[in-house]
Amino acid sequence: MAGGDDLKLLGAWASPFVARVKLALSFKGLSFEDVEEDLSNKSELLLSSNPVHKKVPVLVHNGKPICESMIIVQYIDEAFLVGPSLLPSDPYKRAIARFWAAYIDDKLVTPWVQSLRAKTEEEKSEGVKQTFAAVETLEGALRECSKGEGYFGGETVGLVDISLGSLLSWLIATEVMSGTKIFDPVKTPLLAAWMGRFSELDAAKAALPEVDRVVEFAKKRQAQADAAAAASETK
Ligand SMILES: N[C@@H](CCC(=O)N[C@@H](CS)C(=O)NCC(=O)O)C(=O)O
Known part of the structure; x- marks a missing residue:
């Protein structure tokens, strides 16, 4: 409390x-x-x-x-005026942080979920294509927002770091299952380094679900979806 x-x-x-x-x-x-x-x-x-x-x-x-x-x-x-501020005090910087947080939901989360839940190969590849396009845009956003510091929030974690950081266990689980790097160290080096840095923070470790548990959960859910699809085909 x-x-x-x-x-x-x-x-x-x-x-x-x-x-x-x-x-x-x-x-x-x-x-x-x-x-x-x-x-x-x-x-x-x-x-x-x-x-x-x-x-x-x-x-x-x-x-x-x-x-x-x-x-x-x-x-x-x-x-709660304790701990670090998650939003900058400057109204313009706050607006920029809110813009990128909304972008993550609209342009990264939506197509990525579409790719995970796709019923056809076409739907899946469209979702994957849009996800990678968003990741590339976020690489530029990180360059702009961080101004050479470690996080979207600058020296410390802010709203955008939390928005994207919340996806890390699932992103890594997707990488483990698909064998494809989403934050590729060659194509998006800043995001790849950011991911390593964020994952190592004690506060992040305490809050994020374990990757192995997410992999197990995702596989089980995929198997259930496949079984439901197979059952509806035989009807
Ligand atoms: N836009 C919502 C999304 C929340 C959401 O989708 N929650 C899911 C779990 S990941 C849920 O509660 N699903 C239950 C349902 O749809 O009935 C947010 O950002 O809080």
Whole structure:
């Protein structure tokens, strides 16, 4: 509990969106109650806390729910003036950070999820193509935002680092399963170095799911999807 505050996180261990909130809490040094949801049988608390989307993460702060991962991260930064600031104080720099955080969701997460859930080879290769295009753009963004320091936030981790960092266990798991580097040290050297640097931070290690566990989870989910597809073909 943070200085008398009651913080409860409704989450699911494998969710990269939940990882964003865990990362923000971890970098701020805030403790919280980690409530694992069964997404196939959602709790009353989740349904009443996020009646619009019914999704995790939800952060419940002193009984008040906050939804949507990046909104929660920004809330944590504003509500708890402890630890490092995740957003810059300069309004222009804040706007730039929010721009790139939104870009990661629209242009990286969306096609990448499409490639992971694709039903046809065409859909998969389109998703992969768009994912790699976004990664190349993010290499340029990292160059611009970091100004030669280690992170999108400059010397320290900021909003964009959390947005992208939350995907790391899944990105590495995808690399392990496909044999293809997403942050290629030759094509995107800055991002590859950033990934190594971010993964080594204690706060990140504490918040991110283990890669082996994600690989196992992803394989199981793929097998279930394949079995469902095969069953619908025989109908
Ligand atoms: N835009 C949301 C996405 C959250 C999301 O997709 N959560 C998934 C878990 S990774 C979920 O709760 N899925 C349950 C469902 O769709 O019923 C955010 O950033 O918080």
